[in-house]
Amino acid sequence: MSMDGKLYVITGCTAVGKTDYAINFAIKNNAEIVSCDSSLVYKHMDIGTAKPKPVDRRGIEHHCMDLVEPSEKFDVSMFIEAAQIAIDSIVSSRKNVVVVGGSGFYLKSFYRPVIDGIKIPRNVSDLVNSIYAKSGLDGLVPMLISANDGICPPIDTKNPRRVMSALKRCLACGRTFDDVQSNFISLDSPFKQYQKYTILLERDREDLKLRIWERTKKMLCMGLIDEVKFLLSNYDQLSDSAKNAIGYRETINWLKSSTTEGALIDEISQNTLKLVKKQKTWFKKQIPIDEKIILR
């Protein structure tokens, strides 16, 4: 396989075997790795996120990991910035780029616009938030409809986050939702200039299930519980995305309960499996796949 300025994207659901595959791929192709994972960006969250240890990276440079403290907010716009810097530096050192990760929304930024850059003024944000707090969706949806010339926009009007976000945008720029939306769709992906080749890794369902349970057990052996205790005692407050990460959320709750470690393993594994399900749905339509590889 020749690497001719293409940007290789390797994805697949959690625990499918991306890390190993990508490192081998990078070694073969004189490449560096850009992680595309919403949890690996957090420092001190290593075990529960299955972050590859420096020793296991086999000399391959990894980017976009350990970017922020667990107390800090991180979002797709920050990922795009970090990834752009990383990719620029790899390209300028005449190496190839392998993007690896399973965070669908972040991954989408390589193919489509994912943010529109509209600045939401504080007062607009406060207004919408307070209406939601007071009267919920019943208060917001009519406002959104009237902000769109009386037509209900084609969004999930039962999802508070979607509705609030849409309404904030309309109010912030004084335009209809249709306008905002058509402008958004016309934007380019921030990584438009690169030619992409996207590989989806897959694995037999039963095999994957087994790997997930084994991996969770291994995480506990490696000290997941201590890692969580460390986070809780060293940070006053963990960011939403850090404390909701699979493995962390369950362990935080587990520490307050009095069930067995076996129960914790089951719960983490179960929730990991749920994530797999969502990821598979995402990969079906949201991201263009060039090649599927079944690992065994």
Add this chain to the structure above:
RNA sequence: GGUGGGAUAUCCAAGUGGCUAAAGGAUGCAGACUGUAAAUCUGUCGAGUUUCACUCUUCAAGCGUUCGAAUCGCUUUCCCACCA
């Protein structure tokens, strides 16, 4: 051996005569996706079919009361608790 409590769909669990194929969870399946995305949200979830509708079989098992029962009575089986 005695007394009391229980047995509800894949699992947990409401329901104490009609509005019940049966609340609510969970799991499963399907789906959405513009700044928390490992997030947030939606649909579906007894069986079958000609699937915006119709049919069939359900609430441990059997029998009974009733126009009508998951709900009331009796018997049997199993589980739990306490007493012997």
